[in-house]
Structures are given as structure tokens and as C-alpha cells.
Amino acid sequence: MTEKMSFQQKGLFQQGYQEYSPGQLKQLEWGLRFTPFVCSALTAYGLFTAQPAVLFAVSLLGIWAFLAPAAHPMDLLYNHGIRHLAGAVALPENPFQRRLACLAAGVMNCAAAVLFLLELPNAALGVGLMLLALQAIVITTHLCVLSWMYEGIMRALGKWHAPLSLQEAEAHLVAGAKLVDVRSPNEFARGAVPGAINLPAEHIDQHLNALGQDCCLLYCQSGARSQIATQKLRASGLANVHNLGSKARAEALLQEN
Structure with missing residues (x-):
């Protein structure tokens, strides 16, 4: 029987990592948690210390990741440093769905920063906590809500052409x-x-x-x-x-x- 994808691997498949076999996805599972973990930690720091500058900086990371598939600073840090400590494989370029999620996270970080500047801390915390919850789901399960929504929209439009399982x-x-x-x-x-x-x-x-x-x-x-x-x-x-x-x-x- 063909090796079945785990729940986490199905999440990565939905995020756009569709050219990889289950074995290859298994090798990437932990490494692909690194960037969202670091970004969520930075978001949490900026949020709970009420520092808009930190949130703006994390926002720029998300926007840059959307524009540059192979140049997310945290991915580069992992590929050229962290992964060698564990003998892990290098992370590939980020597919469109994952980059779209990075952009959405960037927008939410930016929104939280602006709300702090407008002296609306409760609203800023609300946006930030929502983002942290979504990131926690991605980190623990690789289920990306935005990728799931993207797939649903593309299927509804008849434009979803993912490979067969x-x-x-x-x-x-x-x-x-x-x-x-x-x-x-x-x-x-x-x-x-x-x-x-x-x-x-x-x-x-x-x-x-x-x-x-x-x-x-x-x-x-x-x-x-x-x-x-x-x-x-x-x-x-x-x-x-x-x-x-x-x-x-x-x-x-x-x-x-």
C-alpha cells in the first residue's frame, strides 16, 4: 500500500507543498515550524509589551516573505544555521499559499501596531491574539486556515488543480x-x-x-x-x-x- 500522509503532511500539502512525497514531507515537518514559531514569538513580545515598532518589524517580515519566496529571513537563518545543528534538510521555497498566509500575518501585525498608536490597546490585543491563535494551529498541526479558505475558493471557482493524493x-x-x-x-x-x-x-x-x-x-x-x-x-x-x-x-x- 502507498504510504499515507499524516494529518500534518496533509496540512503542508494544502499549504502548497504538493510536489513532495510523504517521505519528503516528513523530513520537512519540523523545519517548517521554525519560521512561524519565531514570528509568533516576536508578535507575542510586541503585543504584550505594547511596542508598535516590534509589530511593524514583524509585519515587514510577512510582507517580504510574500514578495520573496526563497528569502524569508527566518527561513534563511534556519537553512544556513539552525538546521545544521540537527542535520535536517534545507527548507524549499515557500509556495504561494504559504506566502499568502505570511502576507495576512503581516497585515494583522500592522493592524495591531496601528491600533496601539491610536491608543486602542484592547482592539490591538484582540487582533494580535487572533493571529497568535491561528499561528499556534499552524505550528502544532500545519493546518493553515487561510490555505484551507484559499482551496475552498479555488474549488468553488473551478480553478483548483492540486495533484492527486x-x-x-x-x-x-x-x-x-x-x-x-x-x-x-x-x-x-x-x-x-x-x-x-x-x-x-x-x-x-x-x-x-x-x-x-x-x-x-x-x-x-x-x-x-x-x-x-x-x-x-x-x-x-x-x-x-x-x-x-x-x-x-x-x-x-x-x-x-
């Missing part, structure tokens, strides 16, 4: 689904998942007859091209195609079957 993919594979590698021929030649066929994403709509109405699981290196290819095929009338995501996820699927 490995459990769903396993069921399709057992039923005879085809594995389709949508990377370039050169990438495919350097190493592919056993049993996969190569149909590059940029030309995949020229191979509709080859795919027919068979169930197909598409993957690429990171999951980006396979998502685009899945959308192309569905727009061409093939409903039974699914984005498996990254090559690492495809390999994890095959290892368990």
Missing part, C-alpha cells in the same frame, strides 16, 4: 492507468519512472489518439508542467487524465506497488 493515484494505477512523463525527451532519457511513456507537455495535445479514453496519470519534474498538460488534455475533451505531480511522487507511488 497518492492513495487516489494508487487506485487508478491498480485499475490499469497509464503513467505519462510530460518532461522533455532528454530529461526522460536521463531517468524516468519504470513503465512511463514520454509525451512532452508542449506537444501533448497532438497525442490525443495515443491516450484515447484511458486513465492517465501525468507527472514531470516538479508538477508544474504536468498540471498544464492535464489542463490542456481536459480542454481537448479527455476527462480521465490526472495530475500526479512531481517525479518524486511518481517514484514514491511505484515503490509501494
Whole structure:
């Protein structure tokens, strides 16, 4: 059976870490708690000492994290220092959903700071405590309320294209689904998942007859091209195609079957 994702790993998947296998997510679980923990500690300090300057500073961290996926100062501190003490893996770039949550936290910190300046300490505490509660949920469970809301909105708009879960993919594979590698021929030649066929994403709509109405699981290196290819095929009338995501996820699927 395919390794199932834990509740925490499902939370990370929802935050946008969709190109990783359960094993890779497990390696990232603790490291991805570091940044929200430090930021929440700074927020708590600024909140309970009523220091707007501290809250404004933390607000800038959140805004910067939204604008720079790989340059959150706390992530850099972890990657270049803290992780080496524990022999942990480096944190990857922050996906959009996580960056959106950082931006929201930045806005809430800024709001609390402004409320302190307006001499509305109770209102500032209310905003700050709400933020700390949301951050505590993220730190302990990796469940991000904003990511959950984002997914709900995208699903309602018909624009949610997250990869299949490995459990769903396993069921399709057992039923005879085809594995389709949508990377370039050169990438495919350097190493592919056993049993996969190569149909590059940029030309995949020229191979509709080859795919027919068979169930197909598409993957690429990171999951980006396979998502685009899945959308192309569905727009061409093939409903039974699914984005498996990254090559690492495809390999994890095959290892368990």
C-alpha cells in the first residue's frame, strides 16, 4: 500500500507543498515550524509589551516573505544555521499559499501596531491574539486556515488543480492507468519512472489518439508542467487524465506497488 500522509503532511500539502512525497514531507515537518514559531514569538513580545515598532518589524517580515519566496529571513537563518545543528534538510521555497498566509500575518501585525498608536490597546490585543491563535494551529498541526479558505475558493471557482493524493493515484494505477512523463525527451532519457511513456507537455495535445479514453496519470519534474498538460488534455475533451505531480511522487507511488 502507498504510504499515507499524516494529518500534518496533509496540512503542508494544502499549504502548497504538493510536489513532495510523504517521505519528503516528513523530513520537512519540523523545519517548517521554525519560521512561524519565531514570528509568533516576536508578535507575542510586541503585543504584550505594547511596542508598535516590534509589530511593524514583524509585519515587514510577512510582507517580504510574500514578495520573496526563497528569502524569508527566518527561513534563511534556519537553512544556513539552525538546521545544521540537527542535520535536517534545507527548507524549499515557500509556495504561494504559504506566502499568502505570511502576507495576512503581516497585515494583522500592522493592524495591531496601528491600533496601539491610536491608543486602542484592547482592539490591538484582540487582533494580535487572533493571529497568535491561528499561528499556534499552524505550528502544532500545519493546518493553515487561510490555505484551507484559499482551496475552498479555488474549488468553488473551478480553478483548483492540486495533484492527486497518492492513495487516489494508487487506485487508478491498480485499475490499469497509464503513467505519462510530460518532461522533455532528454530529461526522460536521463531517468524516468519504470513503465512511463514520454509525451512532452508542449506537444501533448497532438497525442490525443495515443491516450484515447484511458486513465492517465501525468507527472514531470516538479508538477508544474504536468498540471498544464492535464489542463490542456481536459480542454481537448479527455476527462480521465490526472495530475500526479512531481517525479518524486511518481517514484514514491511505484515503490509501494
